[in-house]
Amino acid sequence: MNEEPRYNDIYYQRTTHHSQIIDIVQETAIALSEFRAPIDWQVLFDNMxxxxxxxxxxxxxxxxETSRQHPKVNYLGVERARKYVDLTRERFKKYMRHFSVDKRSGTFTNVRLAWTDANYFLTRYVPAESVQAYHIYFPDPWPKKRQRKRRIFRNxxxxxxxxxxxxxDNGKLYIVTDYAEYFEEIQERLAAYYDDNPCKAGANTNPLHRVSLDSSGYEHIETNFxxxxxxxxxxxxxAVYEKM
Ligand SMILES: C[S@@+](CC[C@H](N)C(=O)[O-])C[C@H]1O[C@@H](n2cnc3c(N)ncnc32)[C@H](O)[C@@H]1O
Incomplete structure (x- = not known):
């Protein structure tokens, strides 16, 4: 439990100088540095x-799938690999061509992509108490012992x-993985987080509680992995955690 990644400014300069927010429908890509931090979601998505x-x-x-099913929810995909950002854009475009979805229909206006590092983005750009749910599906498990310090839940x-x-008011954290040992570690780290950081957590008790899948509103939508x-x-x- 003591190996933690060190994310310093040089790391971020190397991995995030290119960061962009992409609107797939409007085909725009704006440098993240153009945005004032924290980001105003209402301005970004043009709704509340x-x-x-x-x-x-x-x-x-x-x-x-999820953005199609819930047009009244805004979705942001945060992905640091350019290759996957491009594949995502292509997937949406293909869908739009196939189903004749055009810019006027309003479909997918609730989606943006952030081509950036999630640690960098969350710590600097996401406003407090502003996210209804995080979906973290198949986080890289870094199975080799010497690489485990890169696990995102260790940060x-x-x-x-x-x-x-x-x-x-019940903000949700949805986690799915195939990696049993990492799954255990994630649960341990989330349980220990408050004990280790009562000040950072900013609450008298651990605000994150594990809740049952059935009562959590978890919807099973398969990811590629x-x-x-x-x-x-x-x-x-x-696993699903709720902030109370
Ligand atoms: C194992 S894949 C899972 C992809 C997808 N969630 C799924 O279930 O099909 C992990 C993804 O997380 C991305 N990733 C890993 N660390 C990241 C970070 N710090 N910030 C943003 N994306 C990250 C990787 O580039 C990769 O696309």
Whole structure:
């Protein structure tokens, strides 16, 4: 439990100088540095709907399905790999061509992509108490021992930003992984987070509570990785936390 990644400014300069916010429908890509921090969701999405964030959105399968099903929720996919950002844009475009969705229809106006590092983005750009839900599906498990320090749930700043930015009225954190050992670690770290950082958590008790999947409103939408692993017959682990 003591190995933690060190995210310093040089790391961020190397990994985030290109950061952009992309509107897939309008085909715009604006440098993140053009935005005032923290971001005003109402201005970004041009409405006051709740905001949910998919961290490590990969090829965008979850983002496409969920944004289609919930047009009154705004979705932001945060992905640091350019290759996956491009694949996501292509996936949406293909869908729009296939189903003749055009710019006027309003479909997918509730989606933006952030091509950036999630730690960087959450700690600097996401306003407090402004996110209705985080979806973290198949976070990189970094299975080699010497690489485990890169696990996103090992970063205290990240845990602190997650907790700070979720809405207090039952903001949700949805986690899915196929990696049993990492799943255990995530639960331990979320349980220990408050004990280690009572000041950062800014509450008298740990604000994040694990709740049952059934009562949480969790909707099963398969991501690319989930489809792949289900085909291989791998067990999948799911947890939902609520901020109270
Ligand atoms: C194993 S894939 C899962 C993708 C998708 N969620 C799914 O279930 O199909 C993990 C994704 O997280 C992205 N990722 C890892 N660390 C990240 C970070 N710090 N910020 C943003 N994206 C990250 C990777 O580039 C990769 O696309």
């Amino acid at each position: 709907h709740p905001v949910e964030i998919d961290i490590g959105s990969g090829k965008g399968r979850f983002l496409l 205290h700043d990240f845990l602190s930003a997650l907790t700070r930015t979720l809405t207090s 989930e489809m792949k692993y289900l085909l291989k017959g791998r067990p999948i682990y799911r």
